Amino acid sequence: MSGHDCEACPVASELAPMGMQVGGVDRVIALAGNPNTGKSTLFNALTGLRQHTGNWPGKTVTRAEGGFAYDKVRYKIVDLPGTYSLLSASQDEEVARDFILFGQPHAVIVVTDASALERNLNLVLQVLEITDRVVVAVNLMDEARRKGLDVDTRSLARDLGVPVIPIVARTGEGLHALLTAVDGVSSGAVQTAPLRVTGTPEFEHAVRELMTHIEAAAPGVPNSRWLAIRLLDGDARVEEALRTGELTRLVSRQQQQDVRFSKQIALQGAQ
Numbered sequence: 001m002s003g004h005d006c007e008a009c010p011v012a013s014e015l016a017p018m019g020m021q022v023g024g025v026d027r028v029i030a031l032a033g034n035p036n037t038g039k040s041t042l043f044n045a046l047t048g049l050r051q052h053t054g055n056w057p058g059k060t061v062t063r064a065e066g067g068f069a070y071d072k073v074r075y076k077i078v079d080l081p082g083t084y085s086l087l088s089a090s091q092d093e094e095v096a097r098d099f100i101l102f103g104q105p106h107a108v109i110v111v112t113d114a115s116a117l118e119r120n121l122n123l124v125l126q127v128l129e130i131t132d133r134v135v136v137a138v139n140l141m142d143e144a145r146r147k148g149l150d151v152d153t154r155s156l157a158r159d160l161g162v163p164v165i166p167i168v169a170r171t172g173e174g175l176h177a178l179l180t181a182v183d184g185v186s187s188g189a190v191q192t193a194p195l196r197v198t199g200t201p202e203f204e205h206a207v208r209e210l211m212t213h214i215e216a217a218a219p220g221v222p223n224s225r226w227l228a229i230r231l232l233d234g235d236a237r238v239e240e241a242l243r244t245g246e247l248t249r250l251v252s253r254q255q256q257q258d259v260r261f262s263k264q265i266a267l268q269g270a271q
């Protein structure tokens with residue numbers, strides 16, 4: 001991979017207003033997950049001491065961001081607040097949701113607790129509704145093993161349609177496999193097929209109708225289904241993004257980014 005500077009890449013213009021500095025990095029990734037699943041431990045394991053904290057603009061929620069390089073790719077990693085949902089019921093949830101949706105990170109690692117997977121999957125599914133660039137890290141595998149729990153990450157990966165990697169963030173076990181998956185998903189080389197939850201026929205009908213309107217208003221929008229569901233729920237932030245044209249601007253940037261990825265992959269293939 002070349003020493004591409006993300007200052008000039010499309011994602012930079014979305015991240016700058018969020019107070020992010022993206023100079024000198026190739027890709028931006030985010031860590032999401034329920035509280036206490038080991039996100040910060042993983043963040044520290046990946047970044048060492050190269051981390052900064054600050055507040056989200058206008059919000060009191062603390063943000064930690066840092067950098068690391070893996071396989072010659074320079075990553076910026078953002079540790080999102082721990083949340084049980086992304087429905088913007090609290091500032092933490094809004095920050096995490098807005099970053100995943102509007103910050104458009106190249107990949108989101110959802111950190112889960114191996115001993116409480118079922119409960120953690122709720123958030124995984126919500127993230128999958130927004131983006132297909134997801135890697136699930138099943139953390140605290142040491143604790144699960146101690147409790148005699150067997151986690152079938154292969155079946156889970158097949159069912160969720162995204163890579164699922166067992167790790168022990170505290171000791172670094174599984175981090176190479178995790179970063180290999182992150183590389184594949186964030187470069188676009190690995191295409192995921194995320195599981196999406198469906199509702200009653202009436203609900204699906206309403207969603208489809210709204211999707212048509214959203215896609216007409218913002219052609220090529222990558223997550224019109226999620227946006228439609230949020231609109232049905234009366235989500236003011238999504239409504240505003242549609243009304244102000246913010247979504248349309250995001251779509252054109254996303255398309256430029258996809259072209260950039262294709263070029264990168266072609267270049268890598270030619271080397």
Ligand SMILES: Nc1nc2c(ncn2[C@@H]2O[C@H](COP(=O)(O)OP(=O)(O)OP(=O)(O)O)[C@@H](O)[C@H]2O)c(=O)[nH]1
Nearest residue numbers: 034035036037038039040041082140143168169170
């Ligand atoms: N045994 C074990 N403990 C871990 C592992 N990863 C994290 N922990 C511990 O789990 C606790 C929570 O870890 P954090 O990294 O603070 O979790 P978090 O997701 O950042 O928590 P919030 O920021 O509150 O959402 C800490 O006591 C960690 O030391 C692991 O792989 N194994």
Ligand SMILES: [Mg+2]
Nearest residue numbers: 039040041082
């Ligand atoms: Mg934390």
